[in-house]
Amino acid sequence: MRLTRTTKRxxxxxxxxxxxxxxxxxxxxxxxxxxxVRVAVACAAALATTLALAAPPAQGVSKNEIVLxxxxxxxxxxxxxxxxxxxxxxxxxDEVNExxxxxxxxxxxxxxxxxxxxxxxxxxxxxxxxxxxxxAMVGHIGTAQNNAAxxxxxxxxxxxxxxxxxxxxxxxxxxxxxxxxxxxYFDQMRTALPKLVKEKNAxxxxxxxxxxxxxxxxxxxxxxxxxxxxxxLVEKTSYKRxxxxxxxQVARMKVAGCDFVVLGTIIRETIGTIGEAxxxxxxxxxxxxxxxxTDLIHKLGGKAMDGLYATHTVQHPYLDExxxxxxxxxxxxxxxxxxxxxxxxxxxYNVIDGFLQAAQKAGPNLxxxxxxxxxxxxxxxxxxxxxPEQTFSPKKRLGNDLSRLSQLQDGRWKVxxxxxxx
Numbered sequence: 315m316r317l318t319r320t321t322k323r324x325x326x327x328x329x330x331x332x333x334x335x336x337x338x339x340x341x342x343x344x345x346x347x348x349x350x351v352r353v354a355v356a357c358a359a360a361l362a363t364t365l366a367l368a369a370p371p372a373q374g375v376s377k378n379e380i381v382l383x384x385x386x387x388x389x390x391x392x393x394x395x396x397x398x399x400x401x402x403x404x405x406x407x408d409e410v411n412e413x414x415x416x417x418x419x420x421x422x423x424x425x426x427x428x429x430x431x432x433x434x435x436x437x438x439x440x441x442x443x444x445x446x447x448x449x450a451m452v453g454h455i456g457t458a459q460n461n462a463a464x465x466x467x468x469x470x471x472x473x474x475x476x477x478x479x480x481x482x483x484x485x486x487x488x489x490x491x492x493x494x495x496x497x498x499y500f501d502q503m504r505t506a507l508p509k510l511v512k513e514k515n516a517x518x519x520x521x522x523x524x525x526x527x528x529x530x531x532x533x534x535x536x537x538x539x540x541x542x543x544x545x546x547l548v549e550k551t552s553y554k555r556x557x558x559x560x561x562x563q564v565a566r567m568k569v570a571g572c573d574f575v576v577l578g579t580i581i582r583e584t585i586g587t588i589g590e591a592x593x594x595x596x597x598x599x600x601x602x603x604x605x606x607x608t609d610l611i612h613k614l615g616g617k618a619m620d621g622l623y624a625t626h627t628v629q630h631p632y633l634d635e636x637x638x639x640x641x642x643x644x645x646x647x648x649x650x651x652x653x654x655x656x657x658x659x660x661x662x663y664n665v666i667d668g669f670l671q672a673a674q675k676a677g678p679n680l681x682x683x684x685x686x687x688x689x690x691x692x693x694x695x696x697x698x699x700x701x702p703e704q705t706f707s708p709k710k711r712l713g714n715d716l717s718r719l720s721q722l723q724d725g726r727w728k729v730x731x732x733x734x735x736x
Contacts, residue, residue: 374447375419377419378420380421380673381422381447382421382423382449382451383424383425383450384400384452385438386399387427387456388425390429390556392430392456394581394610394658399453399658399665401655401659402659402662403452403665405647407423410666417678423666428456430455432458432459432461433462435454435460439463440466448472449472450473450475450669451463451474451475452476452665454474456478457483457526457528458526458527460474460481467491471682473491473686474492475665476494476495479496481527481531491686493706493711493713495668495704495713496627496714497716497736498531501535501717501736502603503539503576504535505539505717505735505736506601506734507536507601508542510623511539511543511545511574518548518571519573519576520567520598521550522552522576522579522583523552525552535603553583558582558586560586560587561590564587565594575599577606578602579602580605580606587600588600601623601624602622602625604624604717606622606624607624607625607720607727608656609727612725612726621722623720624720624721626720626727627701627702628664628701629657629727630656630660631655631656631657637698640698664697667694671692671694672689673688676688690708692705693705718733
């Protein structure tokens with residue numbers, strides 16, 4: 315059997331072929347066939363580069379669009395918050411899209427309902443991250459809900475941007491995909507509680523808190539604040555998320571002789587607790603975190619809510635005393651949604667505004683890495699709603715640690731302290 319030695323031919327684009335090694339073509343005499351091959355190789359390289367540049371630079375980012383996701387409570391116990399966070403975000407999204415978007419890309423916001431249930435938050439995150447392919451999660455409401463959903467996001471390199479919760483877990487422990495904007499519940503309590511306890515000359519401080527990650531953050535901040543004064547909580551009582559009856563907890567605190575109660579509560583728990591206390595003749599000073607700083611407390615609870623103290627960063631936009639820019643903003647909000655804005659509308663609006671500032675700074679080639687680089691040198695100026703300046707760095711993922719006190723007086727929140735730094 316006769317063996318025939320053949321030269322292996324390599325096929326190139328445009329129908330050209332090569333039977334000599336590259337080195338021979340490169341080093342040997344210049345020929346028309348050699349030039350053709352070199353042209354073909356250069357064209358192929360240019361085509362590959364063009365295709366690479368045309369590919370989507372990151373999940374949720376296309377030539378004309380950035381897809382964002384958010385998880386809100388739209389049907390559960392804090393649906394009043396979730397609704398207005400969503401509307402505030404939509405207002406800012408509509409504004410920027412009407413102006414042409416950010417670096418030529420429109421914003422698409424997808425919102426899922428968790429009903430304030432961590433298990434539903436996980437399912438919502440899975441849908442947004444894996445099916446809808448969002449670039450970032452923005453303004454997700456709830457501490458336990460964020461803690462449950464973040465692992466789903468981080469597995470796919472999806473940023474958790476400005477969640478609507480003031481828990482320390484939103485920026486601690488450090489993770490490159492975490493950014494938070496709100497002074498923490500822990501620091502709110504730790505700094506404001508000693509001042510208010512001294513002012514009221516309180517002797518027996520107690521607490522009622524939601525038995526989850528949110529309530530525990532308020533509890534720990536209260537304990538830290540009292541420890542700095544050489545005091546301890548006299549009574550600790552809790553409730554399950556979604557509870558509606560607080561008579562037994564109020565009875566325990568009354569029996570303990572509490573003259574000051576720290577509330578790790580939100581809307582209906584705050585109203586239910588204070589209402590039960592008033593009914594039974596129990597009249598301590600009530601003090602809550604920024605989770606109780608909402609117009610819904612006095613709208614739903616009435617006159618009985620007067621006297622409640624709460625911490626906060628931005629202020630509720632009472633329009634009859636607001637500045638002209640806030641009134642202009644509120645008019646747009648009411649025209650679009652047929653209702654007045656709330657402080658949670660402000661949160662939602664500012665969340666999207668912060669994202670837009672970072673995305674603009676990141677430039678046309680928006681990726682997770684370019685967004686992080688932009689955020690890590692970003693300063694967000696003080697806003698028209700009273701919120702202080704926010705700054706970020708590669709090691710600083712909480713933009714603001716300042717909070718102040720307000721009190722419900724005659725059915726509206728009145729600021730009663732300056733900003734306090736931890």
